[in-house]
Amino acid sequence: xxxxxxxxxxxxxxxxxxxxxxxxxxxxxxxxxxxxxxxxxxxxxxxxxxxxxxxxxxxxxxxxxxxxxxxxxxxxxxxxxxxxxxxxxxxxxxxxxxxxxxxxxxxxxxxxxxxxxxxxxxxxxxxxxxxxxxxxxxxxxxxxxxxxxxxxxxxxxxxxxxxxxxxxxxxxxxxxxxxxxxxxxxxxxxxxxxxxxxxxxxxxxxxxxxxxxxxxxxxxxxxxxxxxxxxxxxxxxxxxxxxxxxxxxxxxxxxxxxxxxxxxxxxxxxxxxxxxxxxxxxxxxxxxxxxxxxxxxxxxxxxxxxxxxxxxxxxxxxxxxxxxxxxxxxxxxxxxxxxxxxxxxxxxxxxxxxxxxxxxxxxxxxxxxxxxxxxxxxxxxxxxxxxxxxxxxxxxxxxxxxxxxxxxxxxxxxxxxxxxxxxxxxxxxxxxxxxxxxxxxxxxxxxxxxxxxxxxxxxxxxxxxxxxxxxxxxxxxxxxxxxxxxxxxxxxxxxxxxxxxxxxxxxxxxxxxxxxxxxxxxxxxxxxxxxxxxxxxxxxxxxx
RNA sequence: GUGCCCGUAGCUCAGCUGGAUAGAGCGCCGGACUCCGGAUCCGGAGGCCGCGGGUUCAAAUCCCGCCGGGCACGCCA
Numbered sequence: 001x002x003x004x005x006x007x008x009x010x011x012x013x014x015x016x017x018x019x020x021x022x023x024x025x026x027x028x029x030x031x032x033x034x035x036x037x038x039x040x041x042x043x044x045x046x047x048x049x050x051x052x053x054x055x056x057x058x059x060x061x062x063x064x065x066x067x068x069x070x071x072x073x074x075x076x077x078x079x080x081x082x083x084x085x086x087x088x089x090x091x092x093x094x095x096x097x098x099x100x101x102x103x104x105x106x107x108x109x110x111x112x113x114x115x116x117x118x119x120x121x122x123x124x125x126x127x128x129x130x131x132x133x134x135x136x137x138x139x140x141x142x143x144x145x146x147x148x149x150x151x152x153x154x155x156x157x158x159x160x161x162x163x164x165x166x167x168x169x170x171x172x173x174x175x176x177x178x179x180x181x182x183x184x185x186x187x188x189x190x191x192x193x194x195x196x197x198x199x200x201x202x203x204x205x206x207x208x209x210x211x212x213x214x215x216x217x218x219x220x221x222x223x224x225x226x227x228x229x230x231x232x233x234x235x236x237x238x239x240x241x242x243x244x245x246x247x248x249x250x251x252x253x254x255x256x257x258x259x260x261x262x263x264x265x266x267x268x269x270x271x272x273x274x275x276x277x278x279x280x281x282x283x284x285x286x287x288x289x290x291x292x293x294x295x296x297x298x299x300x301x302x303x304x305x306x307x308x309x310x311x312x313x314x315x316x317x318x319x320x321x322x323x324x325x326x327x328x329x330x331x332x333x334x335x336x337x338x339x340x341x342x343x344x345x346x347x348x349x350x351x352x353x354x355x356x357x358x359x360x361x362x363x364x365x366x367x368x369x370x371x372x373x374x375x376x377x378x379x380x381x382x383x384x385x386x387x388x389x390x391x392x393x394x395x396x397x398x399x400x401x402x403x404x405x406x407x408x409x410x411x412x413x414x415x416x417x418x419x420x421x422x423x424x425x426x427x428x429x430x431x432x433x434x435x436x437x438x439x440x441x442x443x444x445x446x447x448x449x450x451x452x453x454x455x456x457x458x459x460x461x462x463x464x465x466x467x468x469x470x471x472x473x474x475x476x477x478x479x480x481x482x483x484x485x486x487x488x489x490x491x492x493x494x495x496x497x498x499x500x501x502x503x504x505x506x507x508x509x510x511x512x513x514x515x516x517x518x519x520x521x522x523x524x525x526x527x528x529x530x531x532x533x534x535x536x537x538x539x540x541x542x543x544x
Numbered sequence: 545g546u547g548c549c550c551g552u553a554g555c556u557c558a559g560c561u562g563g564a565u566a567g568a569g570c571g572c573c574g575g576a577c578u579c580c581g582g583a584u585c586c587g588g589a590g591g592c593c594g595c596g597g598g599u600u601c602a603a604a605u606c607c608c609g610c611c612g613g614g615c616a617c618g619c620c621a
Contacts, residue, residue: 297619
């Protein structure tokens with residue numbers, strides 16, 4: 001908010017001086033003031049004068065505004081602003097007025113968007129790798145809502161195809177083991193212990209009915225049973241990590257309801273498919289510099305690519321103006337051909353968006369292992385939440401930017417869960433709650449919105465300035481699709497608050513006005529922390 | 545081989561849409577208010593920002609080339 005005010009003032013001043021161009025207003029290193037602009041540096045080529053000259057003119061003209069306590073020139077030609085306390089105080093006032101609405105924007109103007117994440121083969125428990133994706137996705141959904149989008153989240157279940165057959169067979173092998181009948185788990189089958197659990201449950205229900213018996217009907221039965229069980233695990237885990245879904249979408253349904261055929265027909269009409277080696281191919285190369293890809297296999301079944309095109313066709317049909325898919329970086333090769341397909345269907349370039357996140361690598365005994373559900377080599381998301389709690393889990397994943405590869409050391413995660421910065425932020429919130437109790441005990445009457453003009457010392461200024469930057473942090477997170485911008489902001493705010501708290505007595509019955517002012521400031525901090533934690537899906541405890 | 549991502553403090557990571565002396569947390573060393581929550585605060589040690597060129601008034605940031613790591617190049621998903 002203050003940044004915009006400064007920008008406007010500088011723009012006006014430049015206009016008076018006869019120029020118009022783009023420049024930045026930033027937060028400089030502390031010793032240079034509250035805000036800083038490079039307008040004079042950028043302006044050198046427009047004014048055809050040395051930056052410091054221009055800066056001098058700017059400063060001269062800007063000093064007249066009472067929003068600024070001080071305007072100075074520094075370095076090669078920066079103009080630095082020290083902001084008047086009244087301007088900072090207006091931020092506190094705004095927060096107290098808008099409460100949890102503070103920071104809300106209407107960038108989306110109600111545009112209907114979808115964010116798809118957590119999509120997985122329903123072949124085993126969700127792992128910490130899924131956790132990362134779920135948290136990124138869920139936080140983005142909350143940010144989009146904040147920015148005025150009509151956003152839905154959705155999880156896509158890859159419940160069609162070969163891997164599900166393998167799952168069925170693997171379950172069947174485990175089931176037979178219970179009756180002392182030994183079969184081999186298929187080479188690409190699923191070896192995790194969790195199938196033993198499901199097998200036991202199944203055996204309790206149906207006894208040895210399917211012992212050593214295998215045909216299409218049995219396969220179908222095992223497939224459905226495994227899917228049902230695993231799907232229900234997944235849903236429980238989603239709930240637990242506080243990411244419910246508006247929709248759960250089944251890949252299989254696209255085949256069953258004819259969407260696949262419909263899309264195929266459209267592509268055929270546009271002459272974008274051809275037959276070769278008994279399979280049906282899509283002319284990817286007509287659109288991007290990639291090889292053509294198979295849509296329908298020789299045996300007549302659709303590929304993952306095919307169903308994915310159909311899936312996105314359906315998303316479009318459902319009225320989403322934009323969709324964001326959150327994928328692991330191993331899917332990056334899939335992007336160009338999907339873009340080609342979207343183009344082929346005549347969709348807007350903005351429609352299809354992918355957010356890639358880097359991998360989660362598992363570290364065990366000093367060795368790095370790629371997690372693999374197939375091999376049974378993973379740490380489940382539930383296991384993690386059992387050990388470190390939901391808040392710390394969410395915060396941990398939100399904190400690391402999607403583009404950074406994540407090395408996950410379970411031992412460390414557990415041992416150090418108390419070091420998670422989430423507690424630092426939550427503590428600031430709890431502390432503020434406690435301040436208000438303290439005020440009550442000491443008989444201080446709190447009047448919201450009063451005495452703000454008493455806030456002006458360095459710590460108070462620092463907190464107010466930080467509060468003002470919340471909107472920037474949100475926008476930053478939105479434009480960069482990066483939840484980490486929120487966590488680092490909250491840590492900064494918590495730090496500024498703890499500092500203020502340590503160096504100032506907030507509740508002091510001997511000076512009720514100052515106390516009231518500081519309580520108001522604390523309340524503003526509390527509102528913003530709560531809001532930030534809400535966006536992260538992390539609780540804001542009143543005591544801890 | 546081709547393409548994409550990554551390389552910043554002992555560790556985990558910010559900073560990357562170019563700006564002033566490169567930051568935080570953890571770990572390590574040393575400190576703090578007789579009082580509102582010490583899950584806090586302050587100070588210190590610790591960096592050829594992978595390497596080499598280039599562009600620029602200005603490069604961790606942009607471009608090129610190397611080196612190192614990850615991933616993808618299926619009628620798997």
